[in-house]
Amino acid sequence: MISVEDHLARILAAVARLAPRELELLEARGCVLAEEVTSPVPLPGFTNSAMDGYAVRSGDVAAASEASPVVLRVAGDIAAGNTEHLTLPDDGCLRIMTGAPMPEGADAVVPVEQTDGGVDRVEIREAAGAGQHVRPAGDDLQVGDTVLPAGTVLGPRQLAVLAAVGRGRVEAVPRPRVAVISTGDELVEPGTVPGFGQVVDSNSLMVAAALGELGADAHQARVRDDTGSFAATLAREAAECDAIITTGGVSMGAYDTVKEVLAAGGEVTFDRVAMQPGKPQGFGLLGPRRCPVFTLPGNPVSTLVSFEVFVAPALRQMAGRSSEVPTVEAVAEHDWTAPEGKVQFARVSLRRSGTGWSAALAGGQGSYVLGGLAAADALAVIPAEVTRVHAGDRVQCRVLGDLEER
Known part of the structure; x- marks a missing residue:
């Protein structure tokens, strides 16, 4: 043997x-990235509003309060998806939606909740500091920044950032x-x-x-x-x-x-x-x-x-991943025997025990016993030199499936 x-x-x-090959993003889900991806664009690509509200000059509303609101003319609306380069008028503000581009001259957004929600004229009831509720262009990523390094496993979050910087395909394993x-x-x-x-x-x-x-x-x-x-x-x-x-x-x-x-x-x-x-x-x-x-x-x-x-x-x-498998240490809940000279992979059920885990044999241990296998959470790895596991012994367990579901 x-x-x-x-x-x-x-x-x-x-x-x-x-060998890596070029894959479409959804096709690459769960795969390992085989190239370093750098950003060809800033992210966000333009300065935009983080709130539904009013784009203003912070100096125009510095004195605003609930007791003494500042009244501004609403010169128009800026919706998300607007592609015009707009400028804030000298004598007013612009109503703006979340994600819409900030107009030139505006440096803050007053949330609609801090106003009376006016369409033609609006009462601003709270001061707004410069930069309030504004997402600057490139605040997340600058041109040339590393988006993802080679070796990254591509899950939903990683695919999202790749799509956001304009990638539709990547080199992946x-x-x-x-x-x-x-x-x-x-x-x-x-x-x-x-x-x-x-x-x-x-x-x-x-x-x-x-x-x-x-x-x-x-x-x-x-x-x-x-x-x-x-x-x-x-x-x-x-x-x-x-x-x-x-x-x-x-x-x-x-x-x-x-x-x-x-x-x-x-x-x-x-x-x-x-x-x-x-x-x-x-x-x-x-x-x-x-x-x-x-x-x-x-x-x-x-x-x-x-x-x-x-x-x-x-x-x-x-697949380009580590060959190592997740293991946890668990405390045996009871005694069982193990064969001399062979590594035993005992089917066990894991239970949370205080801050750690405990392990109990999951049903019969015969090589044909599917019921016990179905009930198992992990394989307790008993070294070849061990012939008996005692209750209270610490055993290493190879996790089957997702441990977080336990």
Whole structure:
């Protein structure tokens, strides 16, 4: 057997960041920016009002108060979207809307709440200092400022600022395209009531969903236990995708099609990894494009654990992100046993405990127990030298999903 660390290191040494390409902004959501973006324009692009109110000279309203309002003529309106260069009249003010350009000569905005709301003449009931409720041009970004550095993950806020400075496309690392191939004559589509000897193909659905959560693009392919069909599917996907994941068919069975086909080509190395669950693992590079292929065990818990431990870090690296995964320290709520000489990935439920976390086993721990897996928040990583966890022990937990939702 090899260690978890050695198998992961071999995978990470073999996979490289995908080549960046130009993407439209929404297409780049969740991707890693591959260029530094500088601003070609100031932001805001023009001095504008931060409030609905009246554009004034601050000196004209310096004496205004509730008891002694200043009365000004309203010379017109400036709506948001106005593209005229207007000038404040000498003897009055202009009614202005939020986001509308400030007229030349005005240096403050009096909010409508501090007036009587007049249309032709307005009573100003509070003084306004210079700059009050005014957004100066370039207050956010100046021409040439760095908008976003390379390496930024592009979420909604980052896409907004890119759009604001006029960018419609950016160079970014694309989301990995991943084929999920499940094999087995016993498999039937989700939504089908399985007959005797049949099994619903929940594994590929689970992996595809996990890929989506990770930010990868996934599609599924189901193949019968036929070496020719499987080999043809592999060749097609290796030519079109950035990675391939197979589930099942990698142990010592007589009908393990995945292992039979891939072992014959000498492209994939199969190992027993010192972990529980998920001991049978395979990894290699296929075809002229050297497409990474991950062969995961078929039991559903083993499949997901293997995905989280080996596939997810590799795909993060391919997407230009850190391969590190979020972990939290939690206090074990009760005792449990762990296998000697293997890293245990125990399925646990996390609970807030004071300022920290506590962890309890989530249902049965068998590699086929989907109910316990569904109830789990995290994988408690128990080192190979530990054979028993005691209540009160501190354990490191790899978070599944969004910890903030707990």
